[in-house]
Amino acid sequence: MISGGGTGGHVYPILAVVEALKRQVASCKFLYVGSRGGVEEGIASRVGLPFTAISTGGLRGLAPWTVAGHLFKMMAGFVQSLGIVRDFSPDAVLVTGGYVCAPVAAAAWLRRVPILVLLPDLEPGLAVRALSRLATRVAVSFPEVARYFDPSKVVTAGYPVRAEFFAAPLHPPQLGGEKRGGEARRAFGLEKELKTVTVFGGSRGAHSINLALSQCLERLLEAGQVIHICGQLDAEWVVENEAQLPERLRNRYRAYSYLHEEMPSALAAADLAVARAGAATLGEFPALGLPSILVPYPYAGQHQELNADYLVSRGAALKIADAELGEKLLPTILELLNDEEALAVMSERAQALARPDAAQRIAQELRLLSFEL
Numbered sequence: 001m002i003s004g005g006g007t008g009g010h011v012y013p014i015l016a017v018v019e020a021l022k023r024q025v026a027s028c029k030f031l032y033v034g035s036r037g038g039v040e041e042g043i044a045s046r047v048g049l050p051f052t053a054i055s056t057g058g059l060r061g062l063a064p065w066t067v068a069g070h071l072f073k074m075m076a077g078f079v080q081s082l083g084i085v086r087d088f089s090p091d092a093v094l095v096t097g098g099y100v101c102a103p104v105a106a107a108a109w110l111r112r113v114p115i116l117v118l119l120p121d122l123e124p125g126l127a128v129r130a131l132s133r134l135a136t137r138v139a140v141s142f143p144e145v146a147r148y149f150d151p152s153k154v155v156t157a158g159y160p161v162r163a164e165f166f167a168a169p170l171h172p173p174q175l176g177g178e179k180r181g182g183e184a185r186r187a188f189g190l191e192k193e194l195k196t197v198t199v200f201g202g203s204r205g206a207h208s209i210n211l212a213l214s215q216c217l218e219r220l221l222e223a224g225q226v227i228h229i230c231g232q233l234d235a236e237w238v239v240e241n242e243a244q245l246p247e248r249l250r251n252r253y254r255a256y257s258y259l260h261e262e263m264p265s266a267l268a269a270a271d272l273a274v275a276r277a278g279a280a281t282l283g284e285f286p287a288l289g290l291p292s293i294l295v296p297y298p299y300a301g302q303h304q305e306l307n308a309d310y311l312v313s314r315g316a317a318l319k320i321a322d323a324e325l326g327e328k329l330l331p332t333i334l335e336l337l338n339d340e341e342a343l344a345v346m347s348e349r350a351q352a353l354a355r356p357d358a359a360q361r362i363a364q365e366l367r368l369l370s371f372e373l
Contacts, residue, residue: 002094003033003104010096011040012280013120013359015047016160017094020363031088033081035100046260054080056100074103081107091370094118094362099127109134114369118362120159120279122306124148136369139362141282141355142310157362158355159283164261166287166356168268184269187262188227188254195224195337198270205231205257206276209295212325213274214241218249219330224337225252227266232257264288271343272336274329277308277319283358285316289351291343292317293332295325316350 002014014032021028034040036053044051054077081103085093093108095101096118108115114136119128122142129148132138138149141159168184182192190196197220201209210230213220220226230238235257242255259266267273267288275281277294285292294317296304311317318336320328336343 002030003096003101010098010120010279011043012162013118013160013283014094014096015043015049016162016359017118017362017366018049019163020160020359021366024360024363024367031084031090033084033100033104035098038100040100043260052084054084054100054103056103074099077103078106082110085111085113092116092366094366095131096120097125097128101131102127105131105134116362116366116369118160119145120282121145121303122282122310123303125303137365139365141358155361155365157365158358159279159286160359160362161283161287161354161356162264163359164264165267165284168264168288181269181271184265185225187265188269190225190227190252190254190269194252195272196227196270197224197272197274197333197337198227198229198266199274200229200266201231201276205229205234206295206297207231207234208322208325209274209276210234210238212329214238215326216330217241217253218245220333221245221249221252223334224271226254227269228253228255229259229263229266230255230257272333274333277304277311279303279307281317282307282310282353283355285311286350286352286354287356289347289354291336291346291350293329293336294319295322298322311350311353314349314353316346316353 018030030049032040032044032049032051033054034051035056041051041053055073056077085107090113092114093104094116095105105115115134116137116139117128117131117135118139120141122145132149135153137155138153139155139157140146143156146154146156181196185192185196199209199213213228238255242253245253267284267290270290273285273290273292275292275294277296281292281294294308294311296308308319312319318332320332
């Protein structure tokens with residue numbers, strides 16, 4: 001049984017582990033427990049995972065009366081989770097970030113079901129720290145995070161990435177070597193030899209990135225081509241802007257509100273990505289050896305800053321503050337696109353951070369936990 005919520009950066013690592021576990025044990029059954037209408041419900045539905053919703057709500061940074069209402073929802077979610085654990089009778093429970101996990105983990109703990117907490121981020125949130133006290137194992141993506149937990153529980157496995165990213169049609173650039181992403185570009189109807197930038201803002205999009213890109217789009221398209229995943233909220237005006245591009249540049253631009261199965265190819269097609277610094281960037285960009293310009297979301301606490309700094313300090317990315325996008329986005333992109341050597345070095349350094357075996361290792365931990373019943 002699995003539970004996780006919040007963002008794709010928490011849901012997709014779970015799916016990578018599910019894929020790995022299916023390869024190891026063909027007879028496995030899964031049930032995804034999440035919040036109604038959350039990101040996890042839509043993703044689970046697309047990949048064919050059975051899904052059950054429970055009541056939940058966040059607690060941090062909210063008005064006292066809202067917190068009181070959410071506590072009531074969490075209590076209801078706990079009662080629901082007790083019934084789900086009883087009826088599904090899991091051998092092990094995998095949980096990640098998000099308040100939806102707390103009732104599930106508490107119910108599993110009361111019924112003595114082993115719990116594995118998966119932490120994709122560089123810093124645990126309040127929910128993960130609390131859940132770790134109930135957990136049998138805590139799988140972390142980076143050695144730096146292990147200090148937050150009981151050493152006897154910690155497994156440093158790496159960031160689990162879906163197999164599609166490692167199988168993406170990609171030729172990482174070497175100095176003087178073959179260009180990257182030609183096959184993936186053809187899938188998007190783009191020119192094979194033209195420099196390509198993929199721009200996105202996470203599972204919900206990023207308005208400030210979309211706005212900054214729109215302001216410099218024509219000048220950028222003079223130098224290359226763009227795959228732009230803008231999110232549902234900005235999709236209408238982004239499509240209107242696309243229609244207003246000069247005809248000679250229009251075929252260099254592909255705009256999408258969201259990509260699902262095509263996302264690995266959208267990143268594989270790119271010489272460079274511009275993105276928020278959610279947890280997924282820590283695993284998916286290294287898997288593809290993808291250089292990036294990261295723009296941490298300024299209202300996400302510190303975890304996106306930490307994620308960006310991790311890749312920047314290792315030479316795999318550059319960082320731009322959200323407030324400086326209008327001034328710095330275009331010149332930073334053009335400087336990198338015009339420097340083959342810098343892009344190749346960033347790619348090599350990103351790829352050095354990849355952990356292709358992470359999902360398999362976590363799946364193996366789950367198998368071992370199931371024998372502890």
